[in-house]
Amino acid sequence: MKKILTAVVMAACALTATSHAQPTDPKLEWATRLVALQQGPDLDSLVEQLAGSATQDLIGGWESRLESAPKAKQAKATEDLNAELAKFAADANKIIAGKVAQASKDALVPAYMERFTLDELKQLTAFFESPAVKKYKAATxxxxxxxxxxxxxxxxxxxxxxxxxxxxxxxxxxxxxxxxKPAKK
Structure with a gap:
């Protein structure tokens, strides 16, 4: 009985080890690699644009309310709102930048896998890894x-x-x- 139990446990361990050692989809690996190679200054600019758009939406909503505030309070309110908008913009930038990796994994990687063959993914990766493209990206x-x-x-x-x-x-x-009015001397 002990021998049978030991054999069953060993078989279960072997099955578990085999299931963990199965190779991943090569297209997934190459698509993930390709997406990572495309990250850079252009993406940073996109993040800033999205954060700026969110900030502009807030400004649009508060601009008319600020104008309807009593004149005596407008200067101080404008100053305080600008300070809060600066904080919001910085936070929005951090939030959006923090979501880039997940969005890339959830949207771009599957999109590349659907649209390109494994060979095409390898070719695109080689292109983005080439010294000329790296130099181009640095000079952009x-x-x-x-x-x-x-x-x-x-x-x-x-x-x-x-x-x-x-x-x-x-x-x-x-x-x-x-x-x-002319300035008094």
Whole structure:
């Protein structure tokens, strides 16, 4: 009886060890690896945009209420709300950034697995691991700055002219700005 019991226990242990040692889905491994390679500054920008959007939603909801507050309280209320908005924005950024890994696992990994074969996942991974792509990703923030600087430079005159036109039209709609009293000496 003892021999049979020992054999049953050993068989159960072997079955448990075998079930833990089974290889995982290679597509899952490669899709997970590919998603991890794509994390970086672009994702950080997306997180900031999402947090900024949430902050703008709050601002939109409170802006009219702030304007309806007594004039004597508006300056202090604006200052206090701005401080709270800054805290909210920082917290929203942390919350969203903290959800990136789970969202990637739940959404991106299965999406890659559905859309790409194992061979394609391996090719994409090799592409993102290549030295040229790594160099490209490292240079991207600087390249974006070069582009934005040139874009601002080349559009500045036209934007200033359009702003002047807007101000002239707005003055006709709203009326001229109140005259500024000269400073006393």
């Amino acid at each position: 923030p600087e390249l974006v700055n070069v582009f934005v600087k040139k874009l601002v430079e080349t559009s500045k005159t036209d934007i200033q002219a359009r702003a002047k036109q807007f101000n002239e039209t707005a003055e006709k709609i709203v009326g001229p700005a109140p005259a500024v």
